[in-house]
Amino acid sequence: MLPSDKLAALVTRHAALQAELSEKTSPEVFARLSRELSELTPVVEAIDRYAAVLREIDDVDEMMTDAATDAELRAVAASERSTLEETRERLEQELRLALIPKDAMDARNVIVEIRAGTGGDEAALFAGDLFRMYERYAALQGWKTEIVSASEGTMGGYKEIVAEIRGAGAFARLKFESGVHRVQRVPETEASGRIHTSAATVAVLPEAEEVDVAIDEKDLEIDTMRSSGAGGQHVNKTESAIRVKHVPSGIVVFVQEERSQHRNRAKAMAMLRAKLYDAERQRRDSERAADRRGQVGSGDRSERIRTYNFPQGRVTDHRIGLTLYKLPQVMQGEALGEIVDALMAEHNAALLAAEGGIA
Incomplete structure (x- = not known):
């Protein structure tokens, strides 16, 4: 059973x-309270449904134990109780998940940084593919x-691209994407047809406030300069680009x-806040590394998390052993949600186990 004191407190x-x-x-206070209320409302609605089912189960049990209830009505009540019990178990699991301590940043917007790694021009093209997927x-x-900023590759794609994604729950759904993404395919420039x-x-x-x-x-050391790359005549006439260095941390x-x-x-200050906040998060996570090792979302950016194999049309997430033969749909962003959902489910299962099932 769920802890009634926690439910009552909510x-x-x-x-x-x-x-x-x-x-x-x-x-400011109104915005903060409204955000908390919007997050809590679906949980309280689930608590109300759960309490209603418990009351119905009690009513059915009372009917079944009443000596005045005839055999036929008792059989109907027994069938109804079975259905109610299934509903109770489903709602209980939903509430267990709702009671898991939330990441305070889950509702935030995100800054996504994608950088080409090993593989030269092909890595830059793949970085572009990943950006379009997101x-x-x-x-x-x-x-x-x-x-926010982009450095294009010589053959297309990006050596580096930074973008802001704004929307409710963006960090909750994208935070497990941090890490090394690997691609296996035949480059268009490869005459022999070898897989690279x-x-x-x-x-x-997460976007930090x-x-x-x-x-x-x-x-801070702040420099202004002319923008580079595409943009027409305006780019060459205006020193609108901003470079900010945080001296104590060395972050630029x-x-x-x-x-x-x-x-x-x-935007530069928003990026800097996000990077400083992220550095602190990673420091705290590393202190808990022994407890979190093997869990989804360990935060290790050097970890190879996923392989995109074009000849076989498959995508494999190595952290949870999930393979989908839907590579085109994943790259179109359509089936990426299946991977995200699986990662979130695995993460929640680990949190539930750590919380002892919220008994």
Whole structure:
């Protein structure tokens, strides 16, 4: 059975949030409370359904033990109880998952960095393929993708591309994409038809807010410069590109996509906050490495997580041993959700086990 005290506490908190939101408050507090309420509402609705099923089971049990109930009605009640028990078990599992401590950043937007690894021009082309896969997947989720900076490869694709993906739950669904992605295929430039293996690294960072990371302006070195690459005459006339270095950490970010220097600076600061926050997350994760080893989402960026084999039309995620013979659909972003769902399910199962099943 689920812990009734935890369920009652969630219902109480939900009612308190509704009461607080009905009072006058600052826009910042209103936004924070609204976000918490929106996350808690589906959980409380599930608690209500669970409580209703428990009441129905009690009513059926009472009917079955009542001496006045005839045999035919008792048989109907027994059948109904079996159905109610199945519903109870399903709702109980949903609530167990809902009670797992959430990653505070799951609802955040993300910054996705994709860099070509080993494989030269083919690696850059693969990096471009990965970016388009995430861009299409994001569109299917109703999210928006915006390129922050990009360095194109000589034969196409990208040596490096950084993009922001904005949408509810973006980090929750994309955070397991960090790591080394490997591709096996015959390059278009390969005359002998030999299969080449190339790689690209992906880093998915949650967008950090100012309250998450404090940055002292004295620790920054900010340079402006002319944007490079495609963009027409405007690019050559305006020093709108921004390069920001955080001296204590050595982290450097570069943004050139916007024509406005002010907007590029804002994006650069957002990227810097995300990188600083991510560095702290990785430090904390490494301290818990012994407990988390073998789990999905260990955060090890050097880990080879997935192979895309074009001759065989398959995609294999090595962390959970999942293979899909749907490579074209995955690259189109359509079947990527199947891999994401499997990774999230494995992650939740591990968290449930760590929590002792939320007994």
